[in-house]
Amino acid sequence: MPLLEVSGLSKRYRRGDTLVSAVDDVSFTIAAAETLALVGPSGSGKSTIARLVTRLIEPDAGTILFEGTDLRGLKPSALRAMRGRLQIVFQNPLAALNPRATVGRVIDDPLKIHTGFSRGERRSRVASLLERVRLDPALASRPIHEISGGQRQRVAIARALASSPTLIVLDEAVSALDVSVRAEILQLLKRIQRETRVAYLFITHDLGVVRAAADRVAILDGGKIVESGIATEVVSNPQSAIGKALVAAAPRLPRG
């Protein structure tokens, strides 16, 4: 049984008098310890899928089986419990995290909600989560607004890891980072995956990131999956028109 099995997922939005399909009959699976990238241009529906899968918004149709349970039927209490196992990291950590909260509090909050740990246990857990994302545990007392963008994204990852998730949705989570910071975060995510067997749903518009980070890829266009397969194979030899356009548009270093 796959960790996540999405089938027939659809979401439409009202725009004026018409309904616009943002996600149209999308199906995919993710196994434990696997990374699936969803890639496509702006407006292709990839971020809507991130929000549907984490049930931040409700689908119009389709099923989302996570660890064998259909998320659509879950009552609020069961949904809260499930959210510990299915986390999301957004593009902009300064918008996602309270800028005035300390690093320690940002990571402690999910521990309070999702674990029965005592205050002392939680404090040592915060320290070990900071170490897991390669940050100095002394950073726990610093407010979010005082640390760098790369450090903030590490804190967002530590917070996501606090409730021991089996799946993390990464919604353009490395897109706003400097290139050298991005390379470090991608390495960090891989190492965490080896250590914890967490799976990633990696939402990105960047095929370079897909090639570096994903096992499989699904290419979206106009809310539909138009192509999918092994990441390295699809990126080196795309079949769909949009896949070819994405590969052609990717910046390349001139050779020879």
Place this chain on the structure above:
Amino acid sequence: MTVLAQLQRFGVSYSRDRAVAPALADVDLDLKAGEKLAIIGESGSGKSTIALALAGLLPSEAKLTGSLVWPGYPDRPPRAGRDIGFVFQDPGGSLNPVFTIGNTIAEVVQVNRSVDWHAALQAAHELIDRVRLPDPELIARSYPHQLSGGQRQRVAIAAAIAGRPLLLIADEATSALDTIVQAEIVALIRSLVEADGMTLLFISHDIALAASLADRIAVLRSGRLVECGDTRTIIQEPKDAYTKQLLRAHLAVEA
């Protein structure tokens, strides 16, 4: 090539809590007339500070050291808006949300070309067409929120070239766009700059993108110029360890 702007031991610093924080230090750099120069660097490298200094847009509390001269303009440096066009990362932030696109561009034309409003609107339509937006009449009547991010950036480019500048500065102008739109905007900038003989200063964190457009690349790190040279030399024979690190961090789509 003649030198358009020359930075010599140029530095910019800000006083913060009585400590002096240099944003830029000891930069020696020539901007040649008609060239496409890319400045690459990461957050806090000082790349936008160079752009703001050239455009005369640094905040008044900035302390300048060294010199910035325009050899062809002994009496008065080129003016931002007219002689220097500026395209920023976020076109949503550069365009007035309650102005139509036509009025936004026409205003720039009127201020810089001393023509009447009717002629300015006519010129705005021509500029909308030049940045290859479909149906200029319709676009001119639209508001920024009715356009996509890529279309808004085309409008920002039209406004930037409305004063017929000699220097176009694009500061992370494509960073917020998806890959396909980014490639289109880079192609548009290239064709406009070459057609009008403008000098281009292209500021980016993406060394591969910069290399696809620029004749020369300057690499900045922590306010200092670490390396500057022909694009080919910088990419194939980088001397500085930091340039090599940026090249390694590039995520290629091909093996």
